[in-house]
Amino acid sequence: MTTSPQARRSARPQDSAVLHTYETLIVGAGFAGLGSAIRLRRAGIRDIVILERGNAVGGTWRDNQYPGAACDIPSNLYSYSFAPNPEWSRAYSGSREILSYIGSLVRQYELAPLIRFGQEVIELAFDKASRRWLAKTAAGQTYGARTVVMAQGPLSNARFPDMPGIGCFEGHKIHSARWDHGYDFAGKRVAVIGTGASAIQIIPEMVKQAGFVKVFQRTPGWVLPRPDYGTPDWMRALFRRAPAAQSALRQVLYGAHESMATGLIWRTPASGLLEQVARLHLRSQVQDDWMRRQLTPDHRIGCKRVLVSNDYYPSLQQPNAKLITWPIATLSPRGIRTVEGVEHQADCIVFATGFDVSKTGTPFPVHGLGGRLLSEEWQRGAQAYRSVSVAGYPNLFFTFGPNSGPGHNSALVYLESQIDYIVQGVRLVIERDLKWLDVHEGAQQRYNAAIQRRLAGTNWNSGCKSWYLTGDGFNGTMYPGFATQYRLQMRRLPQRDYSLVR
Amino acid sequence: MQLDLEKMRDRIKASQWALADIDWDAPGRERVTENPELYAKLKAFMADLMWIEHVGARGFAAMAKKAPNDTLREIYTYFHAEEQRHANAEMALMQRWGMLDGEGLPEPNINIRLVVEWLDAYADEMPLSVLGSVIPMLEITLDGALCKFLLDTVDDPVCHAAFDKINADEARHLGVDFHVLEMLGHGPIYRQTLDMAGRLIDPRLLMGILAYLPLLNRMRDNLVELGLKENKLYEAIAKYKRVGGTPGGRRNPWFQLISRQGAWVIDRKNVFYHAPVDALVRLTGKIPPRLLPQIPSWVHELTWKPTA
């Protein structure tokens, strides 16, 4: 390290003459940002700063603390392979346990000194003259860095839907990703809007806690049974003593999820089989014909995120719960008016309606070479080279960039290979002291043409609407293939596809 | 009748109303309740009307599953709910007039019960070509003519307030109905005819027809009983043929069949049609309700209460 963190912090960052230039600046302290820092440091990159707008680490798992919050990929796979945790208490751990795993990463790898909390990046611009990126934050500060890792999260901006009348509801409003732990649900009439991944975790808990729960569904999703179990003590002891056993389990889980890809990503006999499993699951848990019809999806399995739950269907049939499939006409001061003319009154509305996903823009302006603006180039859909680099934006690396989304496997499997790729890129810039490393426009175009060709045959592009697609049906979100294929393409950064400018 | 479906969907969303928008306790109730001659007949009529709306609702639910594109699917999902709203509003009127016994639903007549039964069992399996051709007929005759008749007969202002809203919805329904009827006529006639011939020997559809025909005749009888000029109903049936008879509509063999059958309904002298169908009405009247399967659970969603 060249300067002590103290000295760095006391320098007036606004004064660009004395502005410290970090080797790497990371936006966001969730799984992606922290994982990048860990791997970069191990590769010898020491001068790192992490800008985090919140006041704690953890991102998704800091924000999503609603009752029932848990991962829906087994924890042994939804964790870093380089930091196995023998102590997972369940197959699918809850939000708090995942958050404390992230906390333990921060402690174990001594990341705390790198993180600047309360620093929300509002603009990134590449300064050609000083060949560095300048990041402006909402707190009025500027940070300079040779390289930047974008790790601000694919699902980090909670969003209330733009429903008519949303402003006039006088009761309590809660977003699933901004849970209000002070609110007492006992005896309350609660409306839950949405039936996606978060909703089906929240609903069973709400039904236990609240007086009456109405669930407003627009489109049902496919629900598969969830093979959850509490980890027996012997297993934890085994994993502590023989880490190889745990990584073997991880391999098995990885293989199991990979095999689902055949059914989830493409229309194959396996899709029919999975749909059959989901139908049987529904049939075994819901007796009433009409309710089963309401809960049966019209879209192919895999077109939207597949849900996993054992207690969602049963909870909807409790005496204090009701599934409502009438479209919502408007919110009113006292509740929700649906199109069949009834006002469903509620004390509290829980919005499990998802996130603002910038499919055609960027969460804040990013200016590249010659002042080009990324959101303009992405107007019709986001594009990148191998999901990490974008031509014209040198030394800038994306995590969960365009077409990196897994439909069937742990996001962290994808993330790890992105990080390893990014480490190669950052090392090139720092070790060879490059002015910039910029991917060739042509390579990016060829890559995307191939991706879009392959996407055309997938379930996501089969005509159903989902948050994966832009309004015009462009898919800049998902990776059309197995995780293994993705990892293979990310193993090596091909220098021939980049210009390395000294 | 060409229509911009997306504009229509937006218009539908912008024209929503709720039971709570109407003051069900406003003055004027006595204009019905203090007219004993009208009262009893109206009670039966309202029950039928409400049930027909509800049956129409279930029809749209089936159509939503068949819709060829997302916009139409969304429109049908709304229509499903809107027909339910009409049924709910009509039930609220019955409540206002003291026509509901306790909290219970009015009893459906046996022909409606049969149609409900059929819809529940088979509607989802019928192709859009069948549903999309029958629904406009039901909408234009039953919904259309019955509502109009009601407004001519009843001068309770709350009833008028409710039906202003219901009729505005219906105008949009008819717009879409006939647009789809036209659309269904595209494609080679011989293919459509073959397809229809295949369907017509499908016992599930035959059962539907057996439920549908007596319903029309029975409604005619009920209306006459109530003092409706048969002509009103016939005008509506004729309108189906007129409005639906666009080039596309005429190419649709289902349209041809249904408008032909409509003409038979109108023609009282057509004994070949009416003798057997009236016999069916009488026959179905003999079915003991306890032999019918349990009422499907979607029926219990009906409510006259503006808030829940």
Ligand SMILES: Cc1cc2nc3c(=O)[nH]c(=O)nc-3n(C[C@H](O)[C@H](O)[C@H](O)COP(=O)(O)OP(=O)(O)OC[C@H]3O[C@@H](n4cnc5c(N)ncnc54)[C@H](O)[C@@H]3O)c2cc1C
């Ligand atoms: C409820 C829920 C359940 C999920 N379950 C699973 C699962 O089971 N399996 C799976 O594979 N994936 C799951 N995911 C996906 C999950 O988002 C990823 O697995 C992963 O947590 C993403 O990590 P991240 O670090 O990229 O983003 P995040 O965890 O969102 O972290 C981003 C961080 O960046 C910060 N930030 C954002 N913008 C700025 C800015 N402008 N300036 C500074 N800081 C900023 C945020 O505050 C946040 O701390 C789930 C997501 C949600 C919402």
Ligand SMILES: [Fe+2]
């Ligand atoms: Fe109606």
Ligand SMILES: [Fe+2]
């Ligand atoms: Fe209608």
